[in-house]
Each structure stands twice: as C-alpha cells, then as structure tokens.
Amino acid sequence: MLRRLRHIMHKEFIQVWRDRKLRFFLIVPPLVQLIAYGYVINFDIKHVATAVFDESCTMESRDLIKRFCSTDWFEVKYYLNSRKELLDLIDHDRITMAVWVQWDFAKQLRQGKSGKIQVIVDATDSNAALIVSRYASTVIGDYSQEQLQARFQRQGAQWAGKRSTPLILEPRAWFNPNLISRYSMVPGVIAMVVLLQSLMLTALAVVREKEIGTLEQILVTPIRPLELMLGKTIPFVLISLGNVVLVTIVGVLWFEVPFRGNILVLLLGTCAFLFNSVGLGLLISTISSTQQQAMMAGNLFLTPAILLCGLIFPIANMPIFFQYLTLLNPLRYFIIVSQGIFLKGAGLALLWKEMVSMTALGLIMLALAVLRFRRHVA
Amino acid sequence: MNLPRTWAIFRKEVIHVRRDPFSLAMIILLPVILMLLYGYALTFDIKHVTLAVYDREQSQLSQDLIKHFQGTEYFSLVQIARSYEELQNLIATRQAQVGLIIPYDFSWQDQTGKTAKIQALVDGTDSNTANIVLGYIQGVTTPYAEKLLVQRLQAQGPARQDSPVDTQLRFWFNEDLESRNYIVPGLIAVIMTVVGALLTSLTVVRELERGSMEGLMATPLKKTELLLGKLGPYFIIGMFDMLIVMAMGKFLFQVPLRGSSFLLLALSALFLIATLGMGLLISVGAENQLQAYQMAMLITFLPAFLLSGFVFAIYLMPLPLQLVSFLVPARYVVTISKGIYLKGIGLKVLWPSALMLAAAAVFFVGLAIRKFEKKIK
Numbered sequence: 001m002l003r004r005l006r007h008i009m010h011k012e013f014i015q016v017w018r019d020r021k022l023r024f025f026l027i028v029p030p031l032v033q034l035i036a037y038g039y040v041i042n043f044d045i046k047h048v049a050t051a052v053f054d055e056s057c058t059m060e061s062r063d064l065i066k067r068f069c070s071t072d073w074f075e076v077k078y079y080l081n082s083r084k085e086l087l088d089l090i091d092h093d094r095i096t097m098a099v100w101v102q103w104d105f106a107k108q109l110r111q112g113k114s115g116k117i118q119v120i121v122d123a124t125d126s127n128a129a130l131i132v133s134r135y136a137s138t139v140i141g142d143y144s145q146e147q148l149q150a151r152f153q154r155q156g157a158q159w160a161g162k163r164s165t166p167l168i169l170e171p172r173a174w175f176n177p178n179l180i181s182r183y184s185m186v187p188g189v190i191a192m193v194v195l196l197q198s199l200m201l202t203a204l205a206v207v208r209e210k211e212i213g214t215l216e217q218i219l220v221t222p223i224r225p226l227e228l229m230l231g232k233t234i235p236f237v238l239i240s241l242g243n244v245v246l247v248t249i250v251g252v253l254w255f256e257v258p259f260r261g262n263i264l265v266l267l268l269g270t271c272a273f274l275f276n277s278v279g280l281g282l283l284i285s286t287i288s289s290t291q292q293q294a295m296m297a298g299n300l301f302l303t304p305a306i307l308l309c310g311l312i313f314p315i316a317n318m319p320i321f322f323q324y325l326t327l328l329n330p331l332r333y334f335i336i337v338s339q340g341i342f343l344k345g346a347g348l349a350l351l352w353k354e355m356v357s358m359t360a361l362g363l364i365m366l367a368l369a370v371l372r373f374r375r376h377v378a
Numbered sequence: 379m380n381l382p383r384t385w386a387i388f389r390k391e392v393i394h395v396r397r398d399p400f401s402l403a404m405i406i407l408l409p410v411i412l413m414l415l416y417g418y419a420l421t422f423d424i425k426h427v428t429l430a431v432y433d434r435e436q437s438q439l440s441q442d443l444i445k446h447f448q449g450t451e452y453f454s455l456v457q458i459a460r461s462y463e464e465l466q467n468l469i470a471t472r473q474a475q476v477g478l479i480i481p482y483d484f485s486w487q488d489q490t491g492k493t494a495k496i497q498a499l500v501d502g503t504d505s506n507t508a509n510i511v512l513g514y515i516q517g518v519t520t521p522y523a524e525k526l527l528v529q530r531l532q533a534q535g536p537a538r539q540d541s542p543v544d545t546q547l548r549f550w551f552n553e554d555l556e557s558r559n560y561i562v563p564g565l566i567a568v569i570m571t572v573v574g575a576l577l578t579s580l581t582v583v584r585e586l587e588r589g590s591m592e593g594l595m596a597t598p599l600k601k602t603e604l605l606l607g608k609l610g611p612y613f614i615i616g617m618f619d620m621l622i623v624m625a626m627g628k629f630l631f632q633v634p635l636r637g638s639s640f641l642l643l644a645l646s647a648l649f650l651i652a653t654l655g656m657g658l659l660i661s662v663g664a665e666n667q668l669q670a671y672q673m674a675m676l677i678t679f680l681p682a683f684l685l686s687g688f689v690f691a692i693y694l695m696p697l698p699l700q701l702v703s704f705l706v707p708a709r710y711v712v713t714i715s716k717g718i719y720l721k722g723i724g725l726k727v728l729w730p731s732a733l734m735l736a737a738a739a740v741f742f743v744g745l746a747i748r749k750f751e752k753k754i755k
Contacts, residue, residue: 021665025672032676040684041506042694049693064543090550091727093713096693114544123549124720126560128691133547134513140545141520147542148527166526167484167494169519171512174469176502179512184505196675204668212587288400291667292580296404299572303408304415312689313420314507316428316475322419339503 004223008231012205016235030193030243031250037189038255041312042181045131051078051089051098058106060115064143068099073135086120096122097132109147175343183258186251187338188311193247194270195277195305195331198240200298202281205232207294210285225374233278237271244270251342260345268348269337272355275362276330282369305331333358379602387599387607391581395611402615405577409569409619413626416565421557425451427511430474432459434482443480443496446522452514469501476500476511488526551720559634562627563719564688567708568679569623570650574616575678578657579670581608582750587666601752609654609743616650617643636722642715645728648735649711653678655742656707662750682708707738 016022050068054061068074078095080086089095098120105115119136123129176183209215218228244266251257280301288294307313308322309331315323326332333354340346340354348355395402429447433440447453456474459465468474477499481487487494498515500508524541552559582605585591594604620643627633635642656678664670684690685699686708692700703709710731717723725732 019665019669021669022672025669025676029672029676033680036680036684036699039696039699040690042690045694047693091717091721091723093717109542114541116544116546118546118548120548120550123552123555124560124716125687125691126549126552126555126557127689128694129549129552130555131510131513133549134517137545137547138516138520140543141524144541144543145524145527148524148531151542152531166488166523166530167496167519168523169516170495170497171515172497172499173502173505173508173512174499176505176508179502179505179509181505184503200671201668204671208666208668290398290401290584291671292577292584293398293400293404295576295580295667295671296401296408299576300404300408300411303412307415307420310504314424314504316507317421317424318419343503 001224001227005227005231005234008218008223008228009235012232012235015205016239026197026239026243027246030197030247033193033196034186034189034247034250035254037192038182038186038251041185045128045135046072047075048073048097048132048135049095050074050076051080051086051095052076053080053083053086053098053100055103056101056105056115060106060109060147061101064101064117064140065099067139067143068136071135071139073139090120090122093122096128097136099136112151182255183343184339185311186255186257187342188309188335190244190247190251191273191331191334191338192306192309192311194240194244194273194334196302197243198236198274198277199281199284199302200295201236201239202233202278203284203288203294203298204291205236206282206285207288207291211290226370229282229370229373233282236281237274237278240274240277241267241270257342259342261341262347265347265351266338266341269334269341269351269355269358272358272362273330273334273337275359276365279362279365279369282373283365286369286372305329308332309335311335327357328361330358330361333361379600379606383599384603384607384610387604388610391608391611395615401577405573405615406619406622408572409622410626412565412569413562413623413630416561417558417626417631420561424507424510424514426454427452427476427514428456428474429453429476429478430457430459430465430468431455431478431480432462432465433480435480435484437485439485439488440480443484443519443522444478447478447518450514450518452517465499469499472501475507476515478515491530558631559720560716561689562623562631562633563715564686564712566620566623566646566715567649567682567686567688567711569619570616570646570711571653571678571682571708573619574612574650574653575657575660575674576671577612577615578609578654579660579664579674579678580667581612582658582661583664583667583670595752599752601750602747604752605658605743605747605750609651609658612654612657613647613650616654617647620646620650633719635719637718637724639718641724642718645714645718645732645735646711648732648739649707652707652735652738652742655739655744655746658746659742659749662746681706685709686712688712707735710734710738 016026052065052068054065065076069076074097078089086098090098100118100120102116102118105117109115117140119133121129121133173179209218248259248263248266252259284294284297288297308326308329310326315326337351337354340351431444433444444455448455457468459468459477465477465479469477479497479499481494481496484494496519498512500511502508528541549555585594624639628635657674660670660673664673685703685706692703713731714728717728
C-alpha cells in the first residue's frame, strides 16, 4: 500500500511542479495576500483631508484651527469662504471632514457662554466617519478644557496655574501595546492563506482528473480509493505547511510582527486545521463534476468562512444567530490559535480548546468526504 | 464582424450555462448570501462592549463615573472585579473586552484639584476592536472630565458656567451611521467581480483544456466574434445579479437610493464589461483552469475587495497602495455607486470615474482580443 501511495504522491508532485505557472501560484499569491491584507486593513486614522470654514476669524478660532493642523490625524487642506465651496469639495470626495466655526464663536466664548462649532463628516463610509469624529471631538475637547482653565485663572481660582485636568485615561493594551493593526492582521492572514490554498488545490486536483478523463485510467489501476485520496491530499498538506513557514518568516522579517510562541505549536495547529480544509476540498470534489462547479462551490464556502471568522468584522458585533454559526467555522479557531501563538506566546495549555474543536470538526469533515468519495468517485 | 456567427457562439455559451444548473444556481445564490451576510451580520458598529470595573475607591464619585458608562448604549457592565487579578482574568478569558481601574484616591485628587489616573485595559490581540473600544471610553471620560472642571469652577465663582465650546457633529449622507448603507453600494463591485471575472476567466481555457477549442478553430469564426459571443451570456447574468442586489438593498435593507437608478445601471454595466474583459484576458493567457482561477482571484477579486474602498477607506492606506488603487476599476465603480446611492450626485461630478471605467472596458476587452491567437499550440 505504501508503495502505491508513494507513486500517487510522486505523480501529484510532478504535476504541480512541472507546471511553471502553477509553481509561481503556489508561492506568490500567499505573499501578495499577506502584504495586501497587512497594509490595507488599517483603522489607524492619519492625515484625514480636512477643510476649515472660519467665519469668526479671531484669535480664539485660529487657536482652535492650529490644533487641527498640529495633529497627525488631520491635514487641513482647504480654507473656505462659503458654504457652497464646502458642498462642492465634499461632493468631489476632496475632503472627509469640515470644521465650521460660527461667526460669533469668540464673542460667546469671551462672555462665558458656549461658542458654536459644526463638525461635518462625510459619513458615506460610516466606519471611518465614526473614528474621524471621535478624533475631532478629542481635539476640540482638549481645546475646551484649556479654555476652561483660562477662565479659572482669570477668576483667580485656588488651583489656578496648575493646569490640571480632573482625570486622564491611561490606556493599556496587552500583547500589542501600540495597537498596531498589522500585528493582529498578519497572524490572521496566515490562517486565511492556508485555507484558500489547501481547499482549492485539493478540490481542483481531483476534479481536474474527472473533467479531463484521466481519473478513469487511475481507477483501473490496483490503487484503492483511500490510497488515491491520501496520495492526492498529502502533497498539498506538505505544501501548505511549507507555506505557513514561508509566510511566517515574511511576517516576522518584513512586517516585524513579534513571534513569541513556538513554531511547532503553530505547525501542529496548521495540521489540525488542514483536516478541515482538505476534507472540505475532497467533499467539494465529490459533489462537482467540472472545475467550474468546484470553484463556485468553494467560493460559496470560502466567502462566509472568511467574513465570519472574526478577523475583519468582530464576532461580538454579530447577531446571536451568526455568533453561534461561527462556532462551526474552523477558520475562527485557527485565527485565535495563530494570533495566540504570535502575540501571546501561547502554548497548548491555553489553546487546547481551539485545537480540539478544529480537530473534531476536521475529522467529521474528512469522514464525510471519505464516505462520499468511495461512493461517488471510485 | 458577422452578427449571425456571434449570435451562434452566444447561443452555444448559453447552452453551456444552462446545462450546468449547479453553477448557475451558485452564481445567483452568491450575491444573495453576500447581501444577507453584509446586511445582517457584518458591521463595525460596536455596541454593548463588555466592561468590567475594578473600583478601588468605591466612593460616590467613582460610582457616578461608572453610571456614566452604563448610561451609554455602548457599554454593558458585566462584572465588578474585586482584585486586579480578577480583572486580568476576565479580560484574558474574553469575558470582558475592557477593564477599567479607578484609583483609590480618585475623589481626593478631584477635591484637591489634581489629576486622577484611570486605567483602561484591553486585549490588543484584536487591535481594531481595541482601538474602537478605547475611543468609546475616551468618549465617556472626556466629557466627564469637563463636567468635573465645570463643577470645580462653579464651586468657585458665582456665575453659571457653560462649556466653552459647543460642538455639533453632523454626519452627512448617512446620518445614522448605518454600516449597511455604505457596504451595500460597495458590494456591487465585489459581486460583479466575483461573477464576471471568475466565470469568464474559465470560458476560453476550459475549451482549451477539454480539447473542444480545435473544433471552434476549424470554423470560419473570427476571434472577435468568438470572444464577444462568449461574453454575452455572462454579461446578462452579471446584470441580473446587479438587479438582485439593487432590489435587496431597496426592499430588504432600505438603503436610500438618492440618485438616478438608470445612471447606476448604465455605469455598472460599463464596469461589468471591464471586469468581463479582465476575466477574458486571464482566460486567454492561462494554460489550464486552475491557473486561471488563481490568477482571477489574485488580480481581480483581491483588489476589488481590498483596494476599491468598498469597506476599507483608501485614504488610510500607505501611499504606494493608494497609487495602485487608481489602477483598479472597482475603485471607480465604488465611488460611483456610493455617490449615486448616498450623495445623490450625477454625471456632472462623476464623469472622471465614468470615463476611467469606459477606458478600462475598452482596454481589457481590446487586449484580450489582441492576445487571443486562433491557432493550436
């Protein structure tokens, strides 16, 4: 049996390796995906294009505007003279935010009343709008507190001059103190890349033989279905493990993501996860007869799996039904494992639950695939 | 170009599609599933952040601060921790997303006019959520600090005190900050890319791989007729999906369509042609379907998903990627669709994007036809 298995694996490796373009596709897409996701998914706001419409034109208003200019968050690009200009800029996507200081701003302020400011945010992108508005509020809040302090001083208060705000917030983020998006994205993308590659490669490898007609030739040889399955999948398991190592190295060297755990634990987790993706790939190959069908079926699974894994969209925000649904998503566990190993240096003691869940889901998937494979392919 | 011959190829391709009801069902199901997922499940609007508090003072003032957190819809207090270790444990086991530590001298610091330090602990493993959550906390503590200051001031002076600045936030075009209002218009680009590019990327190479291309080459068909005829059915499927998306957006999710729906359809048709052209180009260049699939994912789907501004704001990306995004046709259709849907603007503003789409359509279809060789290798 081992000898026959070896031959099938040998054949599969030759087939993958002979194809120059495919060889390219085994290595390049994971890296491109890593780089794209690593850089694109970024909620650290910086340099938001801002316009200022200062009707007040006083020392106070200029002082406020200066604060917007001096942070990294905003880039004041336009100084406007009319509301119409503002409309025009927002329609053309030139600015995301506008600060409109009302004409009586300084007057109100000097009288101890509230000066009015309007902050207009283009909320077409509601997520960014929320973050932008929060930063604007912070800038204005600081200014407001300083003005209050100044009033304090004028009234000769007991603590005048100490310039102390009543409370400050000290944020502490564990494992990722500066909250760098990349640190959480890169380990997650590694998980995604493994899924995309192993699932599609396995599914297409079997279906292609079906479609071209070479599967019949294999079936007349003394090779048994189980050997055929193993022979078809083991090469892709090995390739996927190699890819994990490659992508991890790039993540650590290029993105400078800390790797605090043990690579062996990561590989073990990958193996547990591969049961799922390879099993699913085989399952897909049993229900489809052409490569196009396999791709469509694969996409139908992949899209929800990627969207419901918690990497891009937090699971805690989903409705309860979808939160339970994510429990069936092997990718969800693998991402926790990968992030845990990278950032927390977690070992099996902390991750065993996820490992067991992945293995269990994977074995069910494989069993289904084997049953159907026997009946429908061989 | 001979119309009857193109028509014949068109009909042949329709038969291919019809004979494969499985793929056809998937193609119609995929937009529906995507719409349902994005419409119902996927949002960045975090509400009910689970909060644990370790109140080391337990004074009136610290209770007041905690009440302020409970008063917003953003936080739900899950537990009052009695020790630092307990708080740590709550966060590590993900029972609480954020832990707040109020110092033992909170009131005293306030009464003597000094600064009290409040610590907020989050798990940085998911940095995006952590960022948003910390922002929310700031959103509670900053006004609270100002309130305390005003109180101090009032204790001193006789006059009524207003906050120096009254900020009015205005969110234009999407007043309630609904995620789905900006995701649904952008989704058009992603769905059309999946449908258009993935399907067409297989059409030519499939015939090559199966060997049926030889038969086609022996006919008097011109290559333009062959390729355009092949695109036809997929164009219809793509537009059909577009209608599904628009209908679901309108009736299920009540996304406002403020501009002209006719203009939206016309411009997305242009985008669809560009995408089909990209798929065709891939198909002509690939040697087998596996390669074609990988390439289609890499150069059509990935940019449409990540670089189009569909969910991830382009101005937040590093500059090189921002420049690359100009080469992605999906970027223009996302601008157009969000503009028409939410801003209600028309061609007067959108013409540069429309022009880029037209250019992309001509470029990709033209290049595919040029690269296609009607001979057997």
